[in-house]
Amino acid sequence: MKKRINNFSEKITKDTNLPAAHAMLYATGMKESDFCKAQIGIVSNWYEGNPCNMHLDKLAKIIKASVITNNLVGFQFTTIGVSDGITMGTSGMRYSLPSRELIADSIETVVEAHHYDGVIALPGCDKNIPGVMMALLRLNRPSIIVYGGSISSGYYNGKKLDIVSSFESLGKKNTNQISEKEYKNIVKNSCPGPGACGGMYTANTMASALEVMGMTLPYSSSSPSTSENKKIECQEVSIYIKKLLEQKIKPKDIVTKTSIENGVKLAMSLGGSTNLVLHFLAIAKSAHIDFSLKDFQKISDQIPVIGNLKPSGIFLMEDIHLCIGGMPIIIKYLLNEGILEGDCLTVTGKTVYENMKNVPNITFNQKIIHSLKQPIKKNGNIRILYGNLAPSGAIAKISGKEGTIFRGPANVFDSEKEANDAILNHIIEPGSVIVIRYVGPIGGPGMPEMLKPTSYIMGSGLGKKVALITDGRFSGGSHGFVVGHITPEAQCGGLIALVKKKDLIKIDTEKNTITLEVKNEEIQKRRKLWNPPSLKVQKGYLYKYTKLVSQASEGCITDEF
Template sequence: MAKIINPFSIKLTKNNTLPAAQAMLYATGLTEDDFNKAQVGIVSNWYEGNPCNMHLNLISNKIKSSVKKYGMVGFKFNTIGISDGMSMGTSGMRYSLPSRELIADSIESVVKAQHYDGLIGIPGCDKNIPGIVMAMLRINRPSILVYGGSISSGYYNGKKLNIVSAFEALGEKNIGKISELEYKNIIKHACPGPGACGGMYTANTMASCIEAMGMTIPYSSSSLANSNFKKKECVNIGFYIKKILKKNIKPLDIITNTSIKNAITLAIALGGSTNLVIHILAIAKTANIDLKLDDIQNINNNVPIIANLKPSGDFLMEDIQSLGGIPIIIKYLLKEGYIEGDCMTVTGKTIKKNLENIPDISFNQKIIYPLLNPIKKNGHIRILYGNLAPEGAVAKITGKEGDLFSGFAQVFNSENSANEAIINNKIKKGDVIVIRYVGPKGGPGMPEMLKPTSYIMGANLGKKIALITDGRFSGGSHGFVVGHITPEAQNGGLIALIENGDIIIIDAINNTITLKITKKEIKIRKKKFIAPLLKVNSGYLYKYSNTVSSASNGCVTDKL
């Protein structure tokens, strides 16, 4: 138990050699009594331009009131956010993954410079979550994450909608499946209010992971943005931050090799986003935990998919909330021996203790399946190796696409050129679309590509073609797709040497991805290869492209 709960802020409030700092604290409205209290930074990724983030300032206000109620001083501040959904398919998407590093850097800078004793982080969209957690690990002071929550489903013409409905509607319109009017109405009704995208896409995947890891209080990941559950969480959060300040429970006490494996296990059981891989690798690296691609694959091999959630399933996070929330699923996995219960959490209790009064799951529903009768007997995340990816690639294979694909390469050096080919019906059955020079360095920023996968699904090509890339996919992507191919094209990886008509074989049983050409031909092509100039030569993306590690190392910039 810590003797004092304000060991950092006291360096400003009680240091007689810092009168200017104290004068400025008085200017913020602090009283003499406040100088004896712990100071908690309350950071959100609030901004008005994105439904995932537009409500976070309201949450931040509620949390500040809770911090004050429990006898501490809360100081709100903001960090940035990038809307993945809005930037998807544009040059702006190159900033999405790099924003994770900016988020972590900015939070670390404020908390350490301002001497805050603890931190409460409030993320909304995808990169917000790992960015905040990475900052918490670097700072390593008592910290809690409060997820901004998921959006409620949209509704039109008797069907529930979500953000992916809008992307796939364009493919449906292009093949004449829906009218222009239906297309417009789907777009208008897909996002009814605040909250992150509703399926088991990247934001909800990472929020669920962080809850399983112990960095949120129970139910945070499955409480919708506009729900009473979320309001109650905010009202009570002051109690929990004070408790872990008193006990001096820090992120590095919570995020361990075991708790990270718990997080991966839950994400696989839920059928989560492949972006889990780069974010969990980055979190592990920040925590100095030795985690490799093969460790993720080993967990994947032994964890069934039990959640019938979008994008490949039928339900949304709002249905998980109605079922009883993520804790019910974690408890089920704990009881069946898939999750370790002795890990510490931000409640000051272990995972097992947190779940003692959580009800058992009922299988009289179609959202979560029993482990003995799963949707898929092992996980959907496949770490592939082969001559195309000697350092690894990541596939999301749910089983609906099949386990083996062999086809002829159609090569594109940008996402836009691939999108044009799909929309103009230039892709045919048996093709393997290759999108390259979109990796962490070559993109730069490893942009997500929900557009091409959505166009493919909307055009009913999901089981007929494959797509491979050194970029990555949105959590909303589905189909026979392989991303994160490493080494990337910009660094001279074999993906840079593929030519139209080459045979590519993707084997999700043996976890291999192979370019079917001879070693002699590879040598000939390598001699001719000249890496293109970087797409940028100034600004943040230029700095990022010169410092970022590979996808197989989490795309971090501070530990190369």
């Protein structure tokens, strides 16, 4: 007996009391014979204003054609996106993290309202991926994610470029390391076409993690945006969505605590973005899985960094594709070495172990991925810090190149712009700790990324000479001695709000502590004099966001209280 796979859509298509609904479905091009077929929502974060997303509509059309070929009905729709690269350092960056919630809400809205039986999602830029994943977990019906893929390298003067090259070039120009002409040529050639930023930044970090978690097909994270492999993936995905429908495999069957641990382990081994923490806290909460900051630290203590990938290394995702053969080769290596668990279910209907059976073994005649016996760093690059400055936690990204302990006088700024101006005007003293506050989820609002200041620091040659701490967050492209996600944030009265210039701050990533070295009596005096500043935004979506959002240590979610 043929399995029924249109369990949701039949609530509309088979209900004879809904003639208007049927009339509108006929208007979309459906035929009477289509009314018994399963309906697939094909959602992309397509929009023209961002290279990470501008090709997604083309990929979605390939998927729709494939869905129709496999005797399913496909309906394309889009959700929003915000380009982190374009908005970075502007007031628009405040919308980046909040866009994750809008993405999840809008996908949930369309799929629930229209009773789609399954979902194929096509994310591109950073917040797209967790936003999509959160929605699929809320919906919990057969679903697959197809990552839009990363961008090709840019080139100038025989050197590979990427988006961070353009940010860091400004600092180099301002310190007379490069000319105005070189600066402009770097900017013009950093991004040659479509695809997400090419290093192990947030988009590629999340895509890699979701692949080993089993929510994408093998090779999805490493197949470049314009490759033939990405087109083939789009053509084949409908085969697997049909299998998921027939076998009733849903996201919560795939996303378990063990699969989340797999995702975090892979991402950390590759030197992934600190945003991994924020997004996986939110994903775990959407799946009703107990996963906290302590779990990240436990994994970081166990997992060596083996990926020589930007921003801390030198290679890009395209190098994993071209020189190693794709992400599954790395996954198989970590699986064989006992780092990853292989019995987790995936969207192929098989386990991770079964998916890896015919994948070639890694060879180490390349410099991109090191062996576990000779890692780049013996433990993870992400550290969870606690102390009087962050009693609820903070996130450090330490490659080891910057050292592991930093102690220095505070240089305090109440906005990112003030800090950027100070760095570019050469008034930051070596040995100091730059403090950027009132940029958290409520104070920002939206917890903007601090890629500009970290890039300016690196471009100005201060990378090993200063530290930067903030209640905001960092781009996956950030590197240096940086600590973000300080919780509680300044706007909520966290101790970071009471720091004064020249106060001594000590960051110890060996003991995982961050401490303001000021006597408690003095802190209490300052606290009595402190009053929260007015919210920067008093209307619109960001105002609503400030009223709903949780702190960074809880994933900055807006839907569970």
